[in-house]
Amino acid sequence: MAAKHNISLDDLLEGALMEPARKRARIRLVDSIQSKEGVELSGGDIHTEEGRLIEAFSFYYARLVICASEDERLLARWAQAEATRAEHLLIRDSQNVLNIANTYISVLEQSQPGRSAQRGMIGTDIQSLRQSQDGLEWKLGLADFIEVCPRITGNRWRLPNCDIDSGIVRLHNEQKYSSTAKLARLLREHIKSDVEREGIAKMAEVTTDLAVRLAEPVGMVRNLLAQKTSDAIALVGAEEDDWPPCMRKAVADLSAGVNVNHFGRLFLASMASTLALPQESCVEFFRGAPDFDQGTTSYQVAHVYQHGYTPSGCGKLKVNHNCPVLPGDDRLCDQPWLDHPLKYIRATQRRKQRQQQAQAPKDPVEETPNEARV
Ligand code: SF4
Numbered sequence: 001m002a003a004k005h006n007i008s009l010d011d012l013l014e015g016a017l018m019e020p021a022r023k024r025a026r027i028r029l030v031d032s033i034q035s036k037e038g039v040e041l042s043g044g045d046i047h048t049e050e051g052r053l054i055e056a057f058s059f060y061y062a063r064l065v066i067c068a069s070e071d072e073r074l075l076a077r078w079a080q081a082e083a084t085r086a087e088h089l090l091i092r093d094s095q096n097v098l099n100i101a102n103t104y105i106s107v108l109e110q111s112q113p114g115r116s117a118q119r120g121m122i123g124t125d126i127q128s129l130r131q132s133q134d135g136l137e138w139k140l141g142l143a144d145f146i147e148v149c150p151r152i153t154g155n156r157w158r159l160p161n162c163d164i165d166s167g168i169v170r171l172h173n174e175q176k177y178s179s180t181a182k183l184a185r186l187l188r189e190h191i192k193s194d195v196e197r198e199g200i201a202k203m204a205e206v207t208t209d210l211a212v213r214l215a216e217p218v219g220m221v222r223n224l225l226a227q228k229t230s231d232a233i234a235l236v237g238a239e240e241d242d243w244p245p246c247m248r249k250a251v252a253d254l255s256a257g258v259n260v261n262h263f264g265r266l267f268l269a270s271m272a273s274t275l276a277l278p279q280e281s282c283v284e285f286f287r288g289a290p291d292f293d294q295g296t297t298s299y300q301v302a303h304v305y306q307h308g309y310t311p312s313g314c315g316k317l318k319v320n321h322n323c324p325v326l327p328g329d330d331r332l333c334d335q336p337w338l339d340h341p342l343k344y345i346r347a348t349q350r351r352k353q354r355q356q357q358a359q360a361p362k363d364p365v366e367e368t369p370n371e372a373r374v
Pocket of ligand 1: 313323338339
């Protein structure tokens with residue numbers, strides 16, 4: 001399209017023809033930070049050449065902005081939003097889903113007699129999309145399935161609950177989750193990985209000149225993300241500066257849409273429960289998670305609060321990749337006695353207490369030289 005319409009990088013950055021694409025790119029970027037539903041499906045009519053130009057080049061402009069930010073959290077969040085958009089499109093595009101699926105994995109399609117196709121459900125949310133049956137049932141190889149399923153939460157994605165026969169996984173139609181929706185969910189993970197991988201590669205190619213020209217939109221997305229992160233942290237009051245880096249990182253990653261592994265999630269919930277943070281605040285920590293579901297998260301958080309799980313120690317957090325510090329990064333974490341995040345919190349609280357006492361106005365009696373010596 002760039003060759004056909006003679007569109008250069010300068011045109012994309014500043015040309016009048018690309019102004020609508022830049023506007024749409026800003027919407028894509030804002031959606032990626034603010035919307036749970038991912039990037040809005042379409043900014044125009046993609047059945048016209050102009051609409052296709054806007055849609056395609058807005059993606060590339062948004063990617064330039066993300067790459068110029070050199071912020072991998074932003075990249076992860078944007079990749080997540082674009083992949084979610086693709087998932088929505090694939091569920092409703094039963095004509096093209098097979099071709100697109102086969103660019104990532106090998107799938108087999110089987111029509112189910114007696115089911116009526118429902119297409120063109122523009123305006124429906126993801127839940128109703130997943131429920132809609134299009135008469136198709138998909139099968140894929142076990143290797144393709146297990147490559148992706150650990151990244152998806154929910155019991156239906158665990159192997160013992162799957163319908164497997166001779167190395168083939170059948171994505172059966174459920175009343176609330178159609179086979180096509182399951183396939184689209186699996187493809188979302190592949191698309192997200194692709195967008196992230198390409199983004200990382202492109203980051204290395206950003207020149208100083210390009211970064212300067214994109215400084216304004218980069219500032220806009222950075223500020224939005226910072227605002228989102230501080231909103232999540234502020235939910236639980238002012239004491240967050242007592243938290244250890246592992247807890248801050250989990251909260252910041254989740255609010256930035258970066259996936260936190262199961263061990264990290266359990267750690268965060270058990271820390272919140274131990275610190276007696278309100279249960280609702282703990283649920284809010286997970287709101288930005290790529291797979292957030294209010295009902296499931298509330299249930300799981302309630303379970304952790306009810307059973308009073310003890311948060312894991314530093315050793316286990318390090319082994320499970322949930323400790324973000326390296327030697328020299330944090331004075332407290334470097335201490336040989338620091339083997340549990342709760343010790344970190346106690347130490348910061350004691351230090352604060354000592355500082356408050358030192359700043360408190362002194363009793364006149366204590367100020368006499370004799371008393372001071374005693
Ligand atoms: S050393 Fe312990 S307290 Fe510090 S960040 Fe790592 S896991 Fe958390």
